[in-house]
Amino acid sequence: MTASIPTTDTELDAPRAGARGWWALIVLMLPVLLVSVDNTVLSFALPEIAIALSPTGAEQLWIIDVYPLVLAGLLVTMGTLGDRFGRRKMLLIGATGFAAVSVLAAFAPTAGALIAARALLGFFGAMLMPSTLSLLRSIFRNRDQRRFAIAVWASAFSAGSALGPIVGGFLLEHFAWGSVFLIAVPVLIPLLIAAPLLVPESRDPHPGRIDLLSILLSMATMIPIVYAIKSLAVDGPTWSAGAWAALGVLMGAMFVRRQLRSATPMLDMQLFRRGSFSGAIMVNLLSVVALVGFLYFVSQHLQLVLGLSPMQAGFALVPGMAAMIVAGLTVVPVSRRVPPHVVVPAALVFSVIGYLLVAFSSEDHGVLPLVIAFVVLGIGIGAAETISNELILSSAPAEKAGAASAVSETAYELGAVLGTAVLGGLITAFYRGSLVIPEGIPHDAADAARETLAGAYTEAHHLPAELGDALWDAAASAFGSGVTVTSLIGAGLVVAAGVIAAVTLRTTRTH
Template sequence: MMTLTEELDLAQAHGRRVGWRGWTALAVLMLPVLLVSVDNTVLSFALPEIALQLQPTSAQQLWIIDAYPLVLAGLLVTMGTLGDRFGRRRMLLIGATGFATVSALAAFAPSAELLIAGRALMGVFGAMLMPSTLSLLRSIFTDRDQRRLAIAVWASMFSAGSALGPIVGGLLLEHFAWGSVFLLAVPVLVPLLIFAPLLVPESRDPKPGRIDPISIVLSMATMVPIVYAIKELAVHGPTPIIGVLFAAGVAFGVVFVRRQLRVANPMLDMRLFQRGSFSGALAVNLLSIMALVGFLYFVAQHLQLIIGLSPLQAGLALVPGLAAMIVAGLVVVPISKRLSPRVVIPGALVFSFAGYIIIALSTDPNAVGVLAAAFVSLGIGIGMAETVSNELILSSAPPAKAGAASAVSETAYEVGAVLGTSVLGGLLTALYRSNLQLPAGMPADAATAARETLAGAMAAADRLEPATGEALRSAAAHAFDTGVGATSLIGSGLVIVAAVIAATTLGRTR
């Protein structure tokens, strides 16, 4: 009986389909994907309790969410290249060990600053995990039909993790402290460390990109100031320092690109971006995730802080939409074999556009059914678009460059997550502040807390005398819902842009 490595070598040589060993390896590779998606959703639902316990400022509250994807996005290309050179499975195992360790430490962070630092360090190890999973799929499933289904499972696992996150997280948050959500990494990653060496074959690029310290620094110097500037613009409005940060990020980006074009064996092959199917699919990926994360950012707070649901109840309210996302990601596989992606993706994103419009036009923002229906519609479109765009990204790159292509795909995903929270979340914060009308006679400390975040306003209302507290709750809810309406229109615009990009860049290839 052939080993998995021999079976894959034969598949690579003859383009043959892999058997049950390949699908078993896929199941193992889904563990870190499941963890990352659970972690993102759980954190959104744990944020109200974190805000009450650690009392972060509004900027720190955004950084608690964004520190991880910001660092991860800056290091993904580097880690993808390291995986191509030293072995993708090896990078996966190192990342899993570090991620589990740091997650356990972050669970007991005593301050917002230390939690942010822990999230940043998790980003370092997370950057080793995600490119490895997707690039290993590319080396395992050489038959495109099998690979398309494997990537649909990979994308659906993100959705499955999002579905499990609110439920598991809700159960934990109702019985334990918020730190328990970070401890989830340990039981998920320990089986990976046991079974991956047995079931997942090692793979690497025979001619990997060179380890270029200058390019590594340049990639970080490009990502960090641009995303930080976006965050500051969203929270504090335009200032001179924001322009400096943008200019610095763009300048470093230009130097990075020129260096990759000049060296003989670059860390990132920039010729990939000349392919419309690659660049267009990346843009769709980024904008879709931006719209999804922005929606989850405000709906999690609305369900818990305004409607008054427990974390578990709030998670259950979103399960239909997350289930729809999973089903849509699998259903689109046979459809994408018969129709061009320039037709499939825009058609799918019509559902996402409708989801945001339902929120923007709702006359009863406190109706849980309206929010659930909107998320079902949004999830259908995102599930289909993510499956097709990820498959296009991988199939557009040579198999030997799977690590770099996967890293770029994950970079788009994580940047979209950062922008979803920073732009849509920051815009929502700004609109909340501008529309908040505080009741007269409030103590100065309560007024300051109320202006910072919605959680701060609700916590302050509990400490005030009943009439003033109720007036503050009503004012905060009205200000937040006003911001949600405007933010929803921006989200629908992002979906339209993604659909237009797909229709004009992806070509007619099925």
């Protein structure tokens, strides 16, 4: 599918933002930093959470996934409400609620309570993310400036991911695991003070009526589909997973039908006819699946298998996060001259190589091969995400920036769910299938070891030395074999993203 990006010449000649615009960008980076820090910190805190709260394998996945699950169900709704009532207003409401619930999550006494708090964080987080990206559209009307601003905005994800393990590692080594949630408070307080002063309010000047049925249908589409994917990853093919998936598809068809028939749709479905929009959405989705899935198993491998502390594991991944930032900024001048259907696939070749380095490294997967692999993978993801986000915003009318941003963020959060549920579920399945329990291990310890790698780690340290060593060697070997197979699958997903970009992003003029 080919399509030109609308209003390109007008946007290139649009007035340029002044100093206040760039200060506003700094303010809007705060919630982005927070969300990325939250995701990375949680991955690194998961081993300690697993030891402290003793979640089951399913609960462990839910602790990570319920946040992006709720986000995925509400992002389009919140983006549309931001277009109607004010994007800055939604940003401030979301920031206030997110900070308050973060305190509740920090002191959750059980795995169930932590899952509930994470769900509330998803509710308020859904107000944050579409607002930040859509506000950039109204602040930076000049496309050259906006392209650079989005690169800086996207780099905040990488910067937060890099800071998360270091800050979180320090907290985890000196305080209880709940401290990783409290970092939201000092990040959001400056936002609540500075945003009313620096960030201009923006909204759709001609909003349609609030369509409650469309809101319900959008949620009824995303939540069952994501739940079905999670169920499939944890329990395998079941009638329940199929029923949930069918329900989500049915609700999605009803949602699309209603939008096509509405004079003022909640989400303009015609946007998906543009290759620059739909293709960029798919690149976002698959890139995040690959990134989050990589972080899911590497964080556990570095800490539990290789014995690094949370802070040491965080430092090991900093070069990869830095590579994402540099690649996201470096691709901006390149994208002015080279069309996106060439730049994005070329960038994603690096990510494929990164996964293959893990798959074909020695079976023990030492620290250095993982560091190098993440650097190479980060180069591709950083460049591809910058270009795809800019294409999504530029393809939508300015008054619908919130809804378009919400679709972009939905792809990101759905990718986070899929990365953990699919790649995380696959490595769990391979781990369980490959694990051979040594003779003499008590029945309860064997069951815990089969559930998760953290369970095997805990039981190995409670058993007598000889039995514990035997159990842990078997668990580490099983997890390592799962890393190899999962890395090959991750490489395949990135290849698919590159092919989609090459086919759909063939715009009539350079990016």
